[in-house]
Amino acid sequence: MAKAPKNAISPTRQEDYPEWYQQVIKASDLAENSPVRGCMVIKPWGYRLWENMQRALDDMFKATGHQNAYFPLFIPMSFLEKEAEHVEGFAKECAVVTHHRLEPDPDGGLRPAGKLEEPLIVRPTSETIIGATYAKWVQSYRDLPILINQWANVVRWEMRTRMFLRTAEFLWQEGHTVHATSEEAIEETEKMIQVYADFARNWMAMPVTIGAKTAGERFPGAVETLSIEAMMQDRKALQAGTSHFLGQNFSKAQEIVFQSEAGTREFAWTTSWGVSTRLVGALIMTHSDDDGLVLPPKLAPNHIVILPIYKDDQRAEVMQYVKSLAEELRAQDYDGAPVRVEIDDRDMRGGEKKWHHVKRGVPIRLEIGPKDMQKNAVFMGRRDQPKSVGIDRNELVASIGDLLAEMQQSLYDRADQLRKDNTVEITNEADFRAYFTPKDEENPEVHGGFAVCHFADEDSLQPLLKDLKVTIRCVPSEDNETPGTCFFTGKPAAKRAIFAKAY
Amino acid sequence: MAKAPKNAISPTRQEDYPEWYQQVIKASDLAENSPVRGCMVIKPWGYRLWENMQRALDDMFKATGHQNAYFPLFIPMSFLEKEAEHVEGFAKECAVVTHHRLEPDPDGGLRPAGKLEEPLIVRPTSETIIGATYAKWVQSYRDLPILINQWANVVRWEMRTRMFLRTAEFLWQEGHTVHATSEEAIEETEKMIQVYADFARNWMAMPVTIGAKTAGERFPGAVETLSIEAMMQDRKALQAGTSHFLGQNFSKAQEIVFQSEAGTREFAWTTSWGVSTRLVGALIMTHSDDDGLVLPPKLAPNHIVILPIYKDDQRAEVMQYVKSLAEELRAQDYDGAPVRVEIDDRDMRGGEKKWHHVKRGVPIRLEIGPKDMQKNAVFMGRRDQPKSVGIDRNELVASIGDLLAEMQQSLYDRADQLRKDNTVEITNEADFRAYFTPKDEENPEVHGGFAVCHFADEDSLQPLLKDLKVTIRCVPSEDNETPGTCFFTGKPAAKRAIFAKAY
Structure with missing residues (x-):
């Protein structure tokens, strides 16, 4: 094996x-x-x-x-005081400017001086x-x-x-x-x-x-x-x-x-x-995965990194080939703008260089050496797939826009599948408790995902939620018209909410 | 008259x-x-x-x-202390954070609380x-x-x-x-x-x-x-x-x-x-001039504002014409990018609207009403020229890129002329004093521009410069190879400096 x-x-x-x-x-x-x-x-x-x-x-x-x-x-501190809930929300965690210069401290070093008449808060929100x-x-x-x-x-x-x-x-x-x-x-x-x-x-x-x-x-x-x-x-x-x-x-x-x-x-x-x-x-x-960052192409700083592979005497030839390929790729369109291509010609071991870009999440890596050039091929690694594959150079150039669009979609689909697989409707407290209780003492991070439940009264839930370290994330705006019963209180409930542990 | x-x-x-x-x-x-x-x-x-x-x-x-x-x-305050000249330069004018929360003040309102172990300076430079x-x-x-x-x-x-x-x-x-x-x-x-x-x-x-x-x-x-x-x-x-x-x-x-x-x-x-x-x-x-802001086209948020002029029953016809003109203009290139055009159709007196854009420095104003449409003309005001002129619509579209480029250049030329007209070489102290002494007591702002002088020793000049509120702006890098004599000290001087009052 x-x-x-x-x-x-x-x-x-x-x-x-x-x-x-x-x-x-x-x-x-x-x-x-x-x-x-x-x-x-x-x-x-x-x-x-x-x-x-x-x-x-x-x-x-x-x-x-x-x-x-x-x-x-x-x-100014007085501005923050004007809205009661607002100041309550931010007073406990704000940086306060109280002085406007430094002066020599008789004990050595500096100390704040020039006290402001009114303290200033560094904006927590404006x-x-x-x-x-x-x-x-x-x-x-x-x-x-x-x-x-x-x-x-x-x-x-x-x-x-x-x-x-x-x-x-x-x-x-x-x-x-x-x-x-x-x-x-x-x-x-x-x-x-x-x-x-x-x-x-x-x-x-x-x-x-x-x-x-x-x-x-x-x-x-x-x-x-x-x-x-x-x-x-x-x-x-x-x-x-x-x-x-x-x-x-x-x-x-x-x-x-x-x-x-x-x-x-x-x-x-x-x-x-x-x-x-x-x-x-x-x-x-x-x-991202266990090899590092994975980036959706639409936001990736570079879409493609080309890694030229050569012995010293092959350098000029390989670099010429690589540069012309880069230009061809840059002339292609992805999502209304040119494809972004970087050539990494640093003097570095090939494996190390490859991993550098894997870890940084560049969507597509192309490795090109003299043999690939002869076959008019490139060796392509897609960051969202485990194995690199050989591909015809012209085919790559012609399909690069579609390829990037496909990667963008496949990342979305994968994340969406995870979410679907980990969202359940729950209708009683025992199931709710079980869902959010870690299955594995060794690994307390393993617990349920999103629980979707009817609920009537937020306050009465607090002890249970606190106990399980779960919060109400939101009452979804869409697809939430079916009334039901709040199992926490037994009261009728018009809407469901998403419950989850959260960042 | x-x-x-x-x-x-x-x-x-x-x-x-x-x-x-x-x-x-x-x-x-x-x-x-x-x-x-x-x-x-x-x-x-x-x-x-x-x-x-x-x-x-x-x-x-x-x-x-x-x-x-x-x-x-x-x-952190201690970081600033490490470079002696640097802290000297910035300690006298910096915002100092000393606390990280607010608490109720027994006298009412709030007061700073949670004193930091080490004060933090809001960066004056990094x-x-x-x-x-x-x-x-x-x-x-x-x-x-x-x-x-x-x-x-x-x-x-x-x-x-x-x-x-x-x-x-x-x-x-x-x-x-x-x-x-x-x-x-x-x-x-x-x-x-x-x-x-x-x-x-x-x-x-x-x-x-x-x-x-x-x-x-x-x-x-x-x-x-x-x-x-x-x-x-x-x-x-x-x-x-x-x-x-x-x-x-x-x-x-x-x-x-x-x-x-x-x-x-x-x-x-x-x-x-x-x-x-x-x-x-x-x-x-x-x-800028006495009518407000003047903007170089390359930095202007809009290059052109179109001001449609009509009576109520002409609105549809005029707006259609104006929109199609805007599209034609936007399809033109200035400096490698599309021409930026805004249509101002607000309900407002014509004169008021015109001055709104004059004051804000929009490079080109186009006023268009039914009569202009009949003649296939527009009434154009260039922000860098006093009078508006009639111009053929097609001619305008064809020449807009060149027109904007010409405006950009003419603003530069005008500023350059002012600088040339107000830069003089000075070789003795009496002239230097006279140059920087206001001619008109009523108008103390009227004084010389740039004085170009050989000088040998900065420190010995300080009393004179302080007296005249003049500073040494710089020792120009170009066109500054002719040695001379410092009239302040009589010493030989390799380079000339620019002296001026400054912001």
Whole structure:
């Protein structure tokens, strides 16, 4: 029997999923922890991934009528106090600027000096500072709607951090809109969660469920929070994006008031919505395997890496061939843009070089040496398949766009199958308990995925959910019209919710 | 005699240049002051300008082999202390984070809580935090060069702020590179100042002089600082970008050490270089006039705005015509990309609408009504010329790319002429004093432009320069080989420097 191949990542997903995640990030050179507590360094390969995400999302925001702007990093402490739930939600984890210079410390070194009259908070989110600005901009119904997005860094002083998923500083976008009517604001909230779902599905190849958060899980200050929820390979849920209908809560706190067409003074209706570098974590955990990162072609910095193989005297000939192939491939179209091809001609052992790109998730590797050239062939490794195969050069060039599209789809299908296989309807508490209780003491990570249950009352569930470390992810917006009975309380329930352990 | 037209901006440049600058920003909707001291809000029109600058610069950085990455917003206080000149330069103006949460204040409201063991500085620039990371990445000469850029926000607690030119928080890019040899690092420093000069000249239509800063004007911790200096319309100098050769100063402070090919342990050689949202201020002050913003077409968010003019019953017909013209124009190429066209069909008085776009600097306005349609003509206003003219529709479409290119060039030429007209060689102190002494007590802003003088010793000049509020801008790198005599000291001087009042 053939020996099982050694994997590039240790431990494997099966052995220790959380540690596997950290090791994939390290092996694929996406990011590393920084010397600053809870903050990470996003390395070039990771940042290119984020840039590709940004570009796609930014185009989608602009296509739905939004413009970018930029608001201050700092929020005066008094601004945060104005919305009671909001400050409750963020006061416990925020970086506070109290001084504006350093001076020599008599004991040596430096110490803070120049105390500020009012402390400044490093924005954890910008509803309050942006709202204060909007209050000046909005006078009349003619000034509405305001449809603005901001790309920015934010800081939340999380105690337990994990790269991309939960870091003290992270990069994100935050949309903040103002509308004349409740209906319009709700429409915007729904439109943007659809944009996020579209991005997750079509760019990240990540299936998601759109739904509403229950009251206990809403954004602090929101009337309604919609989210997209994805299933990671350990069957935990990950909230990948949120869109909040804020009602008039923030417009009342910030006095965003307008004169209506009828001449009355009205509080405006606002929304906010955001996704962050957390999406990179979601991408890693959706597709990667025990050999490292796996990238959907639409977001991969490179689609193809060509690895020329030669002895010294063959170099010129092989490189010429490889360069002309690269040009031919770059002239092909994938998803409306040229195919992205890199040639890796570094002086390095062939195996090492191959694994370098496997671990970094490049969708397609092409190895080409003099023998392949003679046969007009290339040796192709698809990152989503275990074995490399020989393929005719011209056939490759002609089919490359289709091949990449097929990979994109197959990654989606695989993730979707996992989700289907690990989503069950549950109608009684015993089954619910069993589903979320680890089967294997050695491996407490092995537990159920998504449980779909009718429920009537969030509060009464809390002891059970806490006990099992399960949360209500969302009340799905689609395919959720059949009423039933809440087995927790025995009461009639109009909708089902998804329950899961979560990141 | 015709009455002089009233200008859209009051005061005019002539009347009060600093106030004119603020009013142009207001009238063109670029930005506004925020409720946070010294921080501004960059509004959508201003942010689109910055996005266009970012895109062009980012492409240039990537074309010269650089990759983007992202490093933490916070710098531990102890990191800043390591390079003596550096901390000296930034300690007096930095935002210091001392706490990580808020708690209820017994006197009401909130107060900072959770004191940090070590204060964190909000980055004023990232040499120290990035250097600490590079120290881990660099082991061998094989790891070099490192060529990385970061797009980020930084904070410098400036006491006197002015929108875009000097704000407490600003957006910028900072390149940070590491090299095995001094020569390579110097080459990088020079390459990047050339990139900045190229961007200023060819994108911003802003003539600049490349030169070296004198010792007193260098970046804190740099061995050599190169800058590009531009002349604003009030004949003051503006430093628009800098590129620093840091020698081994930061690699010694941060222990960026590598094993050379010969096996020895060596300190690496580093550089850093940056431009910021200050460029938007430079753009405003280079081209704008007493009617508002003037934008070079290459950076303008829109090249053309079409203003349809009709009575109610003509709307359908005019809009159809206008839309088809817009499509034709968008199919034309300017500078390798489609012409950017907006149709402004808002319900608004014609004059008001026209001035809206004049003030915002849209390069070309087209007014079109039923009479123009009959003649197959359009009424065109070029933002760089006072009068609108009638032009044949087909001729316009055919020549639009050339027209925009001509506007771009004419803005450059006009700025270059101003600079030439206000640059003089000065060879004695009396002339120097006279040149920089305001001619008109009523108008203290009216003074000389650039004085080009041989000089031998920076320190001995300080009293005179301080007295006249003049600084040494740079020692130009080009066309500066003729030795002479320093009239300040009578000593022989190898090079000339540019002296000017400056932003």
